[in-house]
Amino acid sequence: MKTLKLLFVTACVFLLSCNKSNEVEVMPCCPTCSILFQPYDSVSYQEAQRLAQTFGDQLSSLLGDINVREVSVLPVKLLTNQQLNSTNTRYRAEKILKYQNDIAKDMIKDEHFDVIIGLTSKDISTSLHNIDDYGIQGLSYIGKNNCVVSTFRIKNKKDVWKLVAHEFCHGYFYTQMRHCPADDPTCIMRDGHGKPNWKKRTKICNKCLGRQ
């Protein structure tokens, strides 16, 4: 199988919180981390490689000590009608996550990959804010190691790695990495409320990292 293997090795520690009201650990789902990227449709293998490289390069500066063992890019796959919404206008994010879960579960089990991140340029949606089919940029479930990111709504493609990091943190950490409790406009984990300004977001703030 044609895969790109990029190695990133840094020291591994838990990121500890000393929250004022109660102590909360920012707990990764696994002690080290190997990440699979799954490009879809018009996202080329080379484009996914470049994004994986940028994302891998940025992770240490975003999260401090994180042990990323390997980042691999899978061959491009096509989304199918099975992942479409009921009006065939968008792909349902949760259906893509289910699909990814099926294609990656053997690799996760046998080859010890920890997180899979899907990349699509198509519009994706889920049920949110009392709207049945709400367009979103990405979806992951807290601590579930499975994320999907859509570039469809991102104006500047240079910011895509930030969205990948946002969804990765939701999926990789069991606790704490929900949306930025400080609502810091420079924090990648801030809730965009439908209109995220990625340009200003360059870090993950100390509150999100449990250092404040």
Ligand SMILES: [Zn+2]
């Ligand atoms: Zn989020």
Ligand SMILES: [Zn+2]
């Ligand atoms: Zn934050």
